Amino acid sequence: MTFAECPARPATCWRADTAPGESIILPDGCMDLIWTGEELLVAGPDTGPYVFRTDRHRDMTGLRFAPGYAPGLLGAPASEFRDSRVSLSDLWPASGVRRWEETLAAADDVGAVLSALCDAVPGEPLPPWIGTLASMLVRGVPVSACADTVSVSVRALHRISLQYFGYGPKTLARILRMQAALALLDDAGEDLSGIAARAGYADHAHMCRDFAELAGGPPTAWTGGGQASGL
The missing domain is CATH 1.10.10.60 (Homeodomain-like)
Incomplete structure (x- = not known):
């Protein structure tokens, strides 16, 4: 995986056109901010294969952060998200998250909105190493x-x-x-x-x-x- 050139918060944007059924995501040391088409989720980090099941078509877009970089943005330790998927509204004020979700629902370029969301949050400083x-x-x-x-x-x-x-x-x-x-x-x-x-x-x-x-x-x-x- 190649991460975008962003010294403060290296990430890559992905899109998944998911059919009904099961998808398997393997651990990669990363964490993701995901727009599911309905809500913003935080994913990972995983310690084993994660099975995602859906009974309908989903068009999802996410930012996958290089290992170590998401916690500074989210304001919580990565260990709190291990092997889990958490709604962003459980971490940040729900009203603010809801506004971003409304913007994403109307956006032509979801990846650009996700990047703008990250740029709008100062985040916490990370160790330089x-x-x-x-x-x-x-x-x-x-x-x-x-x-x-x-x-x-x-x-x-x-x-x-x-x-x-x-x-x-x-x-x-x-x-x-x-x-x-x-x-x-x-x-x-x-x-x-x-x-x-x-x-x-x-x-x-x-x-x-x-x-x-x-x-x-x-x-x-x-x-x-x-x-x-x-x-």
Whole structure:
């Protein structure tokens, strides 16, 4: 996933035209602000596959924030949203959220309105190394070395990670590594052992164990873009 160039709050806009039935969203370390067509929701961060069910067609648009960046906007720790979907009106004054929802319902460019909503909220300052920490973890840098780099103890890093990412740094590292493997799964001519090595796993078996726990199935279940965007 490529995030838009926005130093204060990196995010990418997505749209999902969802048919009746089930969609599976895998954990990616991110949080989303979603316009469902009816209400504004906050999604994630997830620790396992989230199954979204709908009995009718839905056209949804969302902003997916890079790991660590949504809590500063929302004014609440990421751990409060772990494995959940929360109405924005439960977090912010309902009257203000309702005005934004009315604007979104009438908008031709929903993504632009969502961006304007974020720009209108000052948010809380973030540690300057949030993006650096996620980058180090996805590269396989040990947690102790990450803590040294940002000048905090390992215990403090765990506490900070819960606040901004929703889970500890080791869990975040596993999720980001799985996402790195997912991006490689459609590479032609490469077997799973090669993908595991390139994604930073110790071996193929280790990758399969992580996929079973975090994605609910083997890596081969996700070839061909099986993961959905959305709720």
